[in-house]
Amino acid sequence: MKTIKSEKKLCLICMEEHEVDIVEIVEQEIFKGEELSFNSIYEYCANADELLETEEMIKKNSLAMKDAYRKKVGLLTSADIINIREKYGVSQKDFSEILDWGRATITRYENHQVQDRAHDDVLRKIDSDPKWFLEMLTRAKERLSSKTYSKYKHEASEQFKKKRNQYLVNSIQATYADYEDEIITGRVCLNLNKVVEMINYLASKVESLHKVKLMKMLWYSDNLHFKRNGMAISGLAYIALPNGAVPEGYDQIVLLNGVSFDTVYYGENIAYKFKPTPGLELNELRQSEIQVLDDVILKFGNYNTDEIVERMHNEVAYKCTEIYCIIPFTFAEQLTID
Incomplete structure (x- = not known):
């Protein structure tokens, strides 16, 4: 028997006013054929050495027993169900209605x-x-008020965004799990938080930052930091494509939470113009890494897409790497910027 707390009150066992203990007791019971062990709560009177179970305690103890059963047979507990419902911000009645x-x-x-x-x-x-x-x-839309439906839809959409981001993270990390050679990722482990911060920092300083240019600026930033410090910033691995270096998994990376862009139409073509995400702070990037980003921005910030692609094509790293292959960081020493 474990005492949780004590309070002075009229004891309903001895009918005298004194300190009454609220105690926790481990109990065993059989429910639906299963032997269960669970914690129950009682009031304890030291004068009479007896336990009392109030109406509220009866409900809580019964639920504790049923939750012990749920755990044993592999069902969600009552707390699990509450957490699922509250994750979507839905009332009990409306949750039943939706289902x-x-x-x-x-x-x-x-x-x-x-x-x-x-x-x-x-x-x-x-x-x-x-x-x-x-x-x-x-x-269930017709069974809910428009205000309630809009509220629940917003919460569910936010949960979907979080889930989608985790899918993206898992997919990218699974791809990078194959890269055991440190020289491929610049002697650092992949850090997607840093990648997001790098993209935001570049987008905040470069007026017109489209996807192709962004990918080249990421490559230059990682390689310049490697050249100066013996390690890259992000842990990204870069592939040589016809238009220059791009990170492995770049199509998924630009969809990560914290990366923002506008869709721009140029005739029949679609482009993505990156912009800083409001409220996103730089918590991962170190000062030496920010300095490298600033130097890359100073060098290439005013380049258009064609100009930075041409510059990339003239880098030794690109010339010495077969198309569609990984560009190792061993060429960083020969980078054309210092």
């Missing part, structure tokens, strides 16, 4: 009833797949 389960179903699952396996699977899918929850929310 088309009956208006009080979620309330029961969060308070006293153990869910069945089918409902548990649905809740797990909602937790892991915000896009699917958005689809269910759209189906």
Whole structure:
């Protein structure tokens, strides 16, 4: 028996006013054929050496027992269900409505009833797949007020963005897991937070920063820092493409959270003009790395796309690397800028 706290009150066991302990006891019980161990809460009267279970404690102890059962058989606990619902900012009633389960179903699952396996699977899918929850929310649109629907859609969209970003991060990191040779990534591990900060810093200083130019400026920044300090900044690996060096996974990198761009149309062509993300701070970049970025901006900030591609084509690193192959940092010493 473990004492959690004590308070002076009228004891309902001995009917005298004194310090009553709130205690925690480990209990064993069988529920649905499963032997369970869980913690229950009681009031304890030292005068009578007896325990009292209030109405509120009866509810909490019953839920603790059922949550112990849920854990044992691999179901979501009541707290897990609450967390999933609150992640989307949805009320109990509306969550049941969106799932088309009956208006009080979620309330029961969060308070006293153990869910069945089918409902548990649905809740797990909602937790892991915000896009699917958005689809269910759209189906339930007519059963919700327009204000409530808009609020839930916004929250679900934010969750989807977070999930999408994690998918992107995992995909990029999986690609880079194959690069065991440190000279490929500039003797540093891939740091996507730094990559995002580099893109934002360049976008904040360069007036017209399109994708091709951005990729070249990232390459020059990493190689210049390697030339000066024996290591790159980002941990990116660069591939030699016909228009110059680009980071491995560049199409996914530009979609990461914290990277912002406008879509610009030039006749039938589409371009991406990068811009700084409001509120994003530089927490990862060191001063020596920022200095290198400044030097690259000073050198190439006013170059147009064709000019920086031509400059890239004249670099020894590019000339000595076969097309579509990784450009090693061993050529950094021969970079045309210091």
